[in-house]
Amino acid sequence: MNELLARSLEASTVFLLAALGELVNQRSGILNVGLEGLMLFGGTAAFLVAQSTGSYPAGLAAGIAVGGLLGWIHGLFSIRLRGDQVVSGMGLWILSFGLTTYLGSPHTGPLGLPRFPALVGLSPFVYCGTLLVAAVWFVLSRTSLGLAIRSVGESPAAAAASGVNVAGIRYLCVVFGGTLAGLAGAAYTLSYNPVWNYNFLMGWGFVSLALVFFSMWNPWVLLGGSVLFGAMWQLSLSPEYVLPGVLSRYVWRTVPFGVTIAILTVISTPWFRTRWGLAKPQALGVPYTD
Amino acid sequence: MRIGAYRLSVERAEAPSPPRVALGALLAVALALLLASVLFWTPESGPWTAYRIAFGYAFANPSGLGATVHRAVYLLLCTLAFLIPLRGGLWNIGLPGQVYAGALAAFAVPFWAGARELGSGTAGGVALLSMPLAAALAGASLGALVGLLRAKLAVNEILVTMMLNSVMFWLVSDFIKEGGAFMSATAEGESFTLPEAFRPPLPLGLPPSAFLGLAAAVVVDFVFSRAAAGYRVRTFGLNPQAARYAGIDPVRVSLWVFVLGGAFSGLAGYHYFAAVPGLYKIPTNYGYYGDLSFYGIICALIARGSAVGAVPMALLFAGLSVGGRFAQGALRLPFGVDYAILGLLMTTFVFSHLVDRYRVVWRRTAPAPTSAPPRPEGAR
Numbered sequence: 001m002n003e004l005l006a007r008s009l010e011a012s013t014v015f016l017l018a019a020l021g022e023l024v025n026q027r028s029g030i031l032n033v034g035l036e037g038l039m040l041f042g043g044t045a046a047f048l049v050a051q052s053t054g055s056y057p058a059g060l061a062a063g064i065a066v067g068g069l070l071g072w073i074h075g076l077f078s079i080r081l082r083g084d085q086v087v088s089g090m091g092l093w094i095l096s097f098g099l100t101t102y103l104g105s106p107h108t109g110p111l112g113l114p115r116f117p118a119l120v121g122l123s124p125f126v127y128c129g130t131l132l133v134a135a136v137w138f139v140l141s142r143t144s145l146g147l148a149i150r151s152v153g154e155s156p157a158a159a160a161a162s163g164v165n166v167a168g169i170r171y172l173c174v175v176f177g178g179t180l181a182g183l184a185g186a187a188y189t190l191s192y193n194p195v196w197n198y199n200f201l202m203g204w205g206f207v208s209l210a211l212v213f214f215s216m217w218n219p220w221v222l223l224g225g226s227v228l229f230g231a232m233w234q235l236s237l238s239p240e241y242v243l244p245g246v247l248s249r250y251v252w253r254t255v256p257f258g259v260t261i262a263i264l265t266v267i268s269t270p271w272f273r274t275r276w277g278l279a280k281p282q283a284l285g286v287p288y289t290d
Numbered sequence: 291m292r293i294g295a296y297r298l299s300v301e302r303a304e305a306p307s308p309p310r311v312a313l314g315a316l317l318a319v320a321l322a323l324l325l326a327s328v329l330f331w332t333p334e335s336g337p338w339t340a341y342r343i344a345f346g347y348a349f350a351n352p353s354g355l356g357a358t359v360h361r362a363v364y365l366l367l368c369t370l371a372f373l374i375p376l377r378g379g380l381w382n383i384g385l386p387g388q389v390y391a392g393a394l395a396a397f398a399v400p401f402w403a404g405a406r407e408l409g410s411g412t413a414g415g416v417a418l419l420s421m422p423l424a425a426a427l428a429g430a431s432l433g434a435l436v437g438l439l440r441a442k443l444a445v446n447e448i449l450v451t452m453m454l455n456s457v458m459f460w461l462v463s464d465f466i467k468e469g470g471a472f473m474s475a476t477a478e479g480e481s482f483t484l485p486e487a488f489r490p491p492l493p494l495g496l497p498p499s500a501f502l503g504l505a506a507a508v509v510v511d512f513v514f515s516r517a518a519a520g521y522r523v524r525t526f527g528l529n530p531q532a533a534r535y536a537g538i539d540p541v542r543v544s545l546w547v548f549v550l551g552g553a554f555s556g557l558a559g560y561h562y563f564a565a566v567p568g569l570y571k572i573p574t575n576y577g578y579y580g581d582l583s584f585y586g587i588i589c590a591l592i593a594r595g596s597a598v599g600a601v602p603m604a605l606l607f608a609g610l611s612v613g614g615r616f617a618q619g620a621l622r623l624p625f626g627v628d629y630a631i632l633g634l635l636m637t638t639f640v641f642s643h644l645v646d647r648y649r650v651v652w653r654r655t656a657p658a659p660t661s662a663p664p665r666p667e668g669a670r
Contacts, residue, residue, distance in 0.1 A: 031628055083644055086448070087591075088379065091640035094584060097635020101626035102329060198626070199581070202459075206452040213446070250464035257453040261439075264450065268443035 004234060004241060006122055010192045012230025013129040014184050018208035019215070019222055020129070020136055021071075021180025026171035027140060027217055029283040032074050033089035035181055035227040036205020037096030042067035042182025043189040044100040047196050051111055056190060063186030064179045070096070071178015072171070079170045082287035097199060104196050111194035130223070132180070137219040149173060151220040153281035156288040166288055184208070203257065210260050214267060217279045232256050297655045313458030315592045318642035319606070322635040329630050332621055333623060343620050344613030357452045357497070360566045361582070362608035363500040367558035369593070369600045370506055371429075371551040373533075375447075377514055377595055378547040379527035383587065384436060384451025386580030387458035388429040392559025393572055394458075394465060396421040397472050399479055400488045418490055422499060422560045425456025429556020430549045432458070437548030441541040459577060466572050474571070481563075481572035483640045490565050497565035499557055506554070508595040514595075523547060558583065582611065583628070588635045591643075607635070 016180040022035050030037070041062040050059025070092055116123060140146035148169050151159035156166045188204070189196065207229060215222035232255065235242055239252040266272055292298075306314070327337030347354035370383050375382040399421045432454055439445040463473040465481070472481040477530045490497045514520035526533040534540060562579055563572050573579075585607045593599035611628035618627045 077640065077644070081644055081647075083640070083647070087640060087643060090381070090383070090587070091636045094587070094636040095633035096628040097581075097584075098626070098631070098636070102624055102630035105625040199577075203452060203456040207451060210446075210449045210453070213449075213570040248464050248468065248470075250460045250467065253460040253463075257456040261450055261453045264445050264453075265439060265443060268439075268445045 001195075002121075007192075008231040008234040009227070010081045010123045010187075011233045012226045013123065013125045014188045014192055015208050015211055015229050015233075016133070016184075016223060016226035017125070017187060018181050018184035018205060019211040019226060020132055020219065021177035021184075022209060022212045022217065022218055023219060023222055024136060024140075024149065024173050024180075025071075025177035026212055026284055027153045027281055028149050028170045029156060029286065029288070030075065030078055030170055030174050031085045031089065031285040032071070032174070032177060032181075034070075034074065034096070034207065035089075035209050036201055036203070037089075037093035038067050038070045038178055038181035039188070039205045039208075040100045040199075040201055041070055041185065043185025043200065044104045045182070046052055046186035046198070047111060047189040047194075048079055048104065048107060050113060050190055053109060054113060056113070059190055060183070060186050063168030063182045065182070067182015067185065068142075068175050068179040071174045071176070071181065074178070075171045075174035076287035078174070078287065079167050081164060082289060085285050085287070086161075090188050093205075100290055101198055105198065107196050109195065109200070111190070111196070113194070114195070116191040123187070123191045125183075125191055130156060130225075133219045133223045140219070150281075152288075155284055157290075160290055166290070169269045170288075181205075189223060207256065207260055214263055216267075217281065220241055224277070229256060229260075232259060292655065293538065297653045299651050299653070300648050301362045301651050302648055306649075309526050311594050311646060314646050315594060317636070317645075318592055318638040321641075322631065323483035324640040325634045325638070326627075329627055330617065330621070332623065335621060340617045340621055340623075343607060344617040346613075347616040348609035348613030354616065356567075357612045358605070358609045359496065359500070360562070361612055362605040363496070364562045364566075364579075364582070365585050365589055365604040365608050366503045366507060367499070367554050367561060368583040369589040369604055370510060370586075370597060371554035371558065371583075372505070372586045373551075373590040373593075373595055373597055373600065374510065374523075375547040375551045376553070376590055377520075377527050378543050379525045379530065380440060381421070381448050382433070382436070382451060382548060382551045382555075383448055383584075383585035384432065384454050384552075385474055385555050385558075385586055385652060386577075387445060387451065387455035388432050388579050389463045389556030389559035389583050390458040390576070391428040391432050391552075391563070392425035392437040392556030393563040394462060394472075394559075394577070395424040396560040396564045397465075397484070397572065399424055400484060400648060401472060401482075401580050403488075405482075406490060407486045417488060421488065421490075422557055425556040425560035425564075426553040426638055429559065430553040431525055433548035433550070433552020433555070434545060436552075437545040438541075440548070455580075456650070459580065462572060462576055466576075472572065479574040484570040488564075489570060491568065497561060499561040499565050502557070503561075504601070507601055510597040514597075528529075531668075555583070558586075585611065585632055588632065588639060591639050592635070 018035055018039055022032060025032055045066040046059040046063030048054055049062035074088050074092055077083040078085045148164045150168045151164060152169045160166050196256045211222060211225050236252045236255045239249060310646050322467050330337040330340030349355060349359045371385055384464055399417060402419060436450050438445050440447045444624050467479050474480050498566045514524060522538045523543055526538055530540060563569060589600045589603040589607060610631055614627040614631055
């Protein structure tokens with residue numbers, strides 16, 4: 001059971017890291033639906049570099065750098081060129097899906113390194129993710145930088161009029177979001193499941209994207225949602241802990257996705273919206289023209 | 291940038307002309323092929339050899355050509371499934387899930403007819419017609435769920451369709467693996483093979499779904515350019531707020547574009563798994579076929595929403611994926627050349643989309659001389 005708990009927390013951390021970066025992205029008004037692509041690329045880069053150099057830090061650095069670079073490309077298209085953010089995000093996802101399949105397939109199989117070092121029985125990414133939640137909450141709600149991020153996400157014109165560099169803040173956020181997505185991919189391929197496979201994420205990035213909506217753009221709610229989803233994901237892989245012998249293991253694998261749709265539906269109902277009030281950034285997905 | 295008396299600047303172009311859009315699409319494909327040549331580069335052979343092998347197999351080899359045409363029909367149906375919601379401003383990326391739903395529904399017909407146990411069975415016209423109908427209905431039902439959630443509650447359709455893709459992927463596994471209802475009696479991990487009586491006729495070597503796909507492409511373009519229903523969908527896609535003021539019901543539009551899109555994806559699932567000679571089953575690697583449906587997104591985007599314009603795109607991309615995979619084996623390249631080309635095509639499309647929105651403008655900054663400058667005294 002302890003093993004199940006530890007694995008659940010590791011799974012939660014992958015969701016959390018990707019979703020936390022996207023949360024910051026979205027608070028600045030930029031939507032990146034290609035989050036799964038950034039995770040795929042970050043995870044593949046981390047895996048390939050770690051395998052070829054035998055060094056986990058090198059792998060991590062590669063994953064983070066690739067994620068940040070892709071985040072910047074998304075920013076270039078969305079902020080500087082004022083393109084359609086959905087088109088850019090979908091482009092990044094399909095590009096990543098295609099290229100990582102090609103680049104990673106000769107390396108299909110286990111990483112071949114000693115297990116990622118644990119800290120008090122847990123992956124260090126778990127602590128890192130929790131600390132990042134606290135840091136992001138503090139920056140967003142207690143600092144002038146956070147105020148600037150929130151203001152460009154709500155009303156970029158008003159933010160610009162008060163002297164905020166809208167493009168600069170948004171670039172900062174998309175690159176930060178990209179690095180965390182790359183880190184999430186690296187956490188997956190180096191620690192959670194150190195085996196490279198074709199399209200190894202199979203929806204993790206999209207679940208992370210959905211988690212941002214569930215969280216109502218609040219980092220602490222996001223942490224709770226990630227823990228819940230991590231546990232649910234792990235239980236869907238090991239249903240014998242809950243209901244042994246009931247339904248096939250394939251049906252259990254559909255549960256996290258079905259629950260995601262159900263929660264998305266509930267939080268979209270007028271009842272939920274009026275009662276809890278979604279804190280959706282007003283300028284989310286809208287290109288800013290100064 | 292200033293060059294002599296001229297200033298060169300890049301400005302936003304509000305409405306690119308149709309020839310410019312067509313040129314942008316062609317350039318996007320050409321650039322993707324140029325970039326893909328890097329993937330084909332090996333110490334033994336250059337990209338030209340690889341392209342010669344790929345296109346030679348896809349379009350000049352009889353068995354390769356057959357595979358290309360069948361795949362093109364599949365891609366065309368997937369293109370229609372993406373294109374119809376796109377004209378309404380909605381993204382249907384649930385193509386794989388709807389394809390799997392269609393395949394399962396199509397195989398449910400012979401399963402209920404007892405054909406799995408008999409291995410042959412007798413099928414009349416009703417059973418043959420029921421298979422594509424069941425497939426279209428299953429895809430449409432999945433699409434209807436997405437359309438309703440989008441229309442009634444504004445639930446993000448990208449997230450819902452992606453979740454449904456994963457749900458359907460695992461449900462197919464449940465049906466064809468580890469004693470699943472459709473599992474083959476002789477091979478683990480794939481469905482039973484469709485008895486001959488349940489295979490559709492092949493006039494001109496093509497299943498009826500091929501003709502249906504081509505006819506549908508013409509009808510879809512006609513509806514979008516000439517019919518009131520198409521006008522309503524386009525208006526909603528361009529400006530949902532204005533559409534509401536014009537009395538267009540957003541619920542009906544969102545619902546129907548997803549129902550139609552889902553129906554075409556379902557038919558694509560029927561076509562590839564139940565109507566293509568040589569397959570007639572849901573194979574172990576069904577995920578590969580499901581993911582190929584994403585080419586439908588590229589076809590629709592590069593054809594800029596024209597269903598008929600997507601036909602040559604579907605044929606080209608089908609040839610590229612079939613031939614690319616053949617060249618991959620012949621030249622011992624890594625797995626995934628076809629997916630890599632898919633990624634490159636999407637990237638070049640994004641850039642061509644961008645190029646459409648901007649134009650390069652030359653402007654004279656100094657006044658043009660009105661007459662020849664006076665000659666200095668003494669000059670001849």
